[in-house]
Amino acid sequence: MTRDDLFNINAGIVRTLSEAIAKCCPNAIVNVISNPVNSTVPIAAEVFKKAGTFDPKKLLGVTMLDVVRANTFVAEVLGLDPRDVNVPVVGGHAGVTILPLLSQVKPPCSFTPKEVDYLTDRIQNGGTEVVEAKAGAGSATLSMAYAAVKFADACLRGLRGDASVVECAFVASQVTELPFFASKVRLGRTGVEEIYPLGPLNEYERAGLERAKKELESSIQKGVSFVRK
Ligand SMILES: NC(=O)c1ccc[n+]([C@@H]2O[C@H](COP(=O)([O-])OP(=O)(O)OC[C@H]3O[C@@H](n4cnc5c(N)ncnc54)[C@H](O)[C@@H]3O)[C@@H](O)[C@H]2O)c1
Known part of the structure; x- marks a missing residue:
């Protein structure tokens, strides 16, 4: 399904x-x-x-699960701890609408075109990978719970007044011409207090953005x- x-x-x-x-x-x-x-x-x-x-x-x-997966898969390629990696994932939360911005990974790094293809595909299809691994017995559960807690915790830290709580989320947005879009947002006492622009995209990401927008619409x-x- x-x-x-x-x-x-x-x-x-x-x-x-x-x-x-x-x-x-x-x-x-x-x-x-x-x-x-x-x-x-x-x-x-x-x-x-x-x-x-x-x-x-x-x-x-x-959309936190996409970020969690992206951090994990990118960390594997870089030989780092996923907790030290931050991959912005924008767009939406299904297939090609999941757009990892591999050119904006922190810490700064670079990937071969083959790695970019591998990572983008794996991040976009992480959900299917789990479904197939469970052979029809369900979809992601533990990772989803982890992502849900991580995101809810960020919202609560924002509500408490912590500074600089920034996460990716799918929100009403003017970042593109679409009424909703996932991108980095700053969470605060009133919810989403700032929505960040996408930043500079490379050609691969610009093409991905067009595909994502079509499906998202x-x-x-x-x-x-x-x-x-
Ligand atoms: N955004 C994400 O990252 C992400 C990741 C994985 C799953 N999901 C989604 O999360 C949802 C839950 O997934 P799951 O694996 O926990 O499913 P699940 O079937 O294990 O649990 C669904 C729960 O919802 C309850 N429920 C059913 N109808 C309800 C109603 N009308 N009102 C209130 N509760 C109701 C059920 O009793 C059940 O406890 C699904 O929509 C799934 O697609 C989202």
Whole structure:
């Protein structure tokens, strides 16, 4: 089952939960992890708009698992500890919409074209790799829980007032012409306090960005239409 196959099951669940959030805790910072995140975040936004409670700073799609995977796979190639590696992953949370910016890895490093292909493919298809390894017995669970905790913890540190809490998340954004996009954001007392631009992309990443935007556009529209229909 792909993340998109999950749409019909999860779209209704996310709509119902979002209606409850709008009613019971309209000021909550909401982390949406249910897939397909590229559509479920727009679904939640539409529900909140209808209810008059939409605050774009407080609705975040969780793409942390892509960053965790990217840090792990890049660290393997570089022979480093994943905790010392930071790979910005932008776009969205499915297939080609997952766009690792390997030219912006910290610590600064470079990769051969073969390594870039290998890493991009492995990061984009990490979810499928897990599904295949489990041979039909499920999808990522422990890594997803790890990513969820890591992201929720970052949101809580922001709420507490810690400075410079920066993570990637799928949010309402003006970084591209699309209404939602994942990129680095700074988390603070009011939720998303700053959305960072993508920074300089190389030719490989620019081509990936175009592919990502095309798919993202239809996934976002699918979510919006689900609530507006
Ligand atoms: N964003 C990510 O990085 C990421 C990674 C992995 C999985 N996921 C997504 O997370 C979600 C959960 O995955 P899982 O493996 O834990 O699934 P799961 O089937 O193990 O657990 C789903 C839980 O949701 C509960 N549930 C079902 N309908 C509900 C409803 N209407 N209201 C409230 N709760 C309801 C079920 O009882 C169950 O406990 C899925 O949408 C999956 O695609 C996201």
